[in-house]
Amino acid sequence: xxxCIVLSSGGLDSTVTMAIAKKLDYKIFALSFDYEQxxxxxxxxxxxxxxxxxxxxxxxxxxxxxxxxxxALTDSAIDVPEGNIHRKEIPITxxxxxxxxxxxxxxxxxxxxxxxxxxxxxxxxxxxGYPDCRSDFVKAFEYTVNKGTKAGVTGKxxxxxxxxxxxxxxxxxxxxxxxxxxxxxxxxxxxxxxNGNPCGKCDSCILRLKGFEEAGLTDPLPYMK
Amino acid sequence: xxxCIVLSSGGLDSTVTMAIAKKLDYKIFALSFDYEQxxxxxxxxxxxxxxxxxxxxxxxxxxxxxxxxxxALTDSAIDVPEGNIHRKEIPITxxxxxxxxxxxxxxxxxxxxxxxxxxxxxxxxxxxGYPDCRSDFVKAFEYTVNKGTKAGVTGKxxxxxxxxxxxxxxxxxxxxxxxxxxxxxxxxxxxxxxNGNPCGKCDSCILRLKGFEEAGLTDPLPYMK
Numbered sequence: 001x002x003x004c005i006v007l008s009s010g011g012l013d014s015t016v017t018m019a020i021a022k023k024l025d026y027k028i029f030a031l032s033f034d035y036e037q038x039x040x041x042x043x044x045x046x047x048x049x050x051x052x053x054x055x056x057x058x059x060x061x062x063x064x065x066x067x068x069x070x071x072a073l074t075d076s077a078i079d080v081p082e083g084n085i086h087r088k089e090i091p092i093t094x095x096x097x098x099x100x101x102x103x104x105x106x107x108x109x110x111x112x113x114x115x116x117x118x119x120x121x122x123x124x125x126x127x128x129g130y131p132d133c134r135s136d137f138v139k140a141f142e143y144t145v146n147k148g149t150k151a152g153v154t155g156k157x158x159x160x161x162x163x164x165x166x167x168x169x170x171x172x173x174x175x176x177x178x179x180x181x182x183x184x185x186x187x188x189x190x191x192x193x194x195n196g197n198p199c200g201k202c203d204s205c206i207l208r209l210k211g212f213e214e215a216g217l218t219d220p221l222p223y224m225k
Numbered sequence: 226x227x228x229c230i231v232l233s234s235g236g237l238d239s240t241v242t243m244a245i246a247k248k249l250d251y252k253i254f255a256l257s258f259d260y261e262q263x264x265x266x267x268x269x270x271x272x273x274x275x276x277x278x279x280x281x282x283x284x285x286x287x288x289x290x291x292x293x294x295x296x297a298l299t300d301s302a303i304d305v306p307e308g309n310i311h312r313k314e315i316p317i318t319x320x321x322x323x324x325x326x327x328x329x330x331x332x333x334x335x336x337x338x339x340x341x342x343x344x345x346x347x348x349x350x351x352x353x354g355y356p357d358c359r360s361d362f363v364k365a366f367e368y369t370v371n372k373g374t375k376a377g378v379t380g381k382x383x384x385x386x387x388x389x390x391x392x393x394x395x396x397x398x399x400x401x402x403x404x405x406x407x408x409x410x411x412x413x414x415x416x417x418x419x420n421g422n423p424c425g426k427c428d429s430c431i432l433r434l435k436g437f438e439e440a441g442l443t444d445p446l447p448y449m450k
Contacts, residue, residue, distance in 0.1 A: 064286045064287055068333050069337055095333075097332045097333030099373065100370060101333060104325040105293075107321075107322045109321075112321055131372065131375060131378045134372070140369035144362065144368075144369045145322070147356065147365050148325050148357040149325070149357070150321065151321075154315075
């Protein structure tokens with residue numbers, strides 16, 4: 001059984017990505033990060049998701065990204081803006097270098113456990129403006145790690161899988177339904193209430209709700225509004 | 226005054242790299258990592274080095290690399306081998322993905338503080354077999370971060386500077402001497418004694434001692450042997 005790493009945030013996209021890896025019969029090492037994010041509740045969701053898919057191991061790493069700041073997701077002094085999914089500029093919820101850091105750890109762990117397939121649920125269709133979710137970044141990163149790791153230079157090629165990259169949110173949700181994803185254990189909100197209920201107003205909630213609507217399904221989450 | 230990030234381990238190479246950045250009149254943000262390494266003493270050296278060069282800020286981040294394991298530098302169950310600088314294979318002191326992770330954090334911080342010049346003291350001449358110290362890796366990483374960051378895609382190009390990459394250890398030491406580096410505050414040993422004295426036997430000590438000898442200088446460090 002081939003091993004893989006799945007970056008798991010407990011959100012919709014990474015959970016559907018994990019369902020896809022499961023369907024492909026991978027032995028799954030889930031990887032989540034406690035990075036002092038405002039929406040820490042996502043780690044609880046990620047744990048539920050790992051149990052749901054019966055993963056081999058769930059690794060949760062504590063990273064000092066909050067110490068770096070510069071994002072509404074990690075700096076409580078910066079407000080999470082209400083949703084505007086049509087904005088052109090890169091939003092303040094962008095965390096500088098986040099996926100570069102996350103993928104770097106995935107590769108490091110992959111090298112140690114012998115998992116050269118890395119799955120990440122990035123998506124460039126319902127585009128929220130994050131440069132580290134684009135295909136040309138992911139391809140360049142894959143090339144780079146195959147130059148800069150022992151596994152890469154000794155022929156055990158790393159492959160970064162992005163099965164959602166060309167899907168709309170609607171199609172991601174339909175794919176999740178097809179693969180029996182339990183949407184009620186996922187969480188997508190950038191700014192949840194203290195009991196974990198999603199705000200329904202941030203970019204991430206708006207995109208999710210729009211996706212469910214277009215898919216003709218009801219989102220089971222208990223939105224605040 | 227242009228800002229830069231210098232990755233600082235408190236070792237010889239990163240300290241000479243910092244001296245070069247200082248000479249180029251950069252405002253320096255030093256970046257060190259407490260990654261549960263066996264040779265934690267290097268952080269104390271890095272702090273001394275930052276004071277010596279009067280850096281703008283010294284950021285020390287705690288990373289859970291020890292949790293990942295797979296290297297003699299981070300796993301106390303794996304012994305640091307005695308030196309063999311002529312070995313062909315990648316040594317067990319290789320830390321999977323280390324420079325990918327370190328550079329990812331440098332870029333993240335660089336983006337927040339507005340420092341797009343990143344200095345790293347990697348060296349491919351007195352080659353100890355680390356794939357993440359080679360020029361083709363560094364160039365690929367630079368390309369990647371300019372695709373995957375807000376700074377990169379909005380025209381503030383990141384540049385990864387590797388001023389030592391083609392220098393021998395002897396030449397690095399002579400460059401340091403020319404730039405008034407105080408070698409007594411640096412540390413290079415992978416396996417120091419509890420009071421911080423270098424072992425004189427690991428790859429890193431052997432390379433350093435050989436460099437000083439070839440440079441016709443005396444290493445001021447109090448070696449154990």
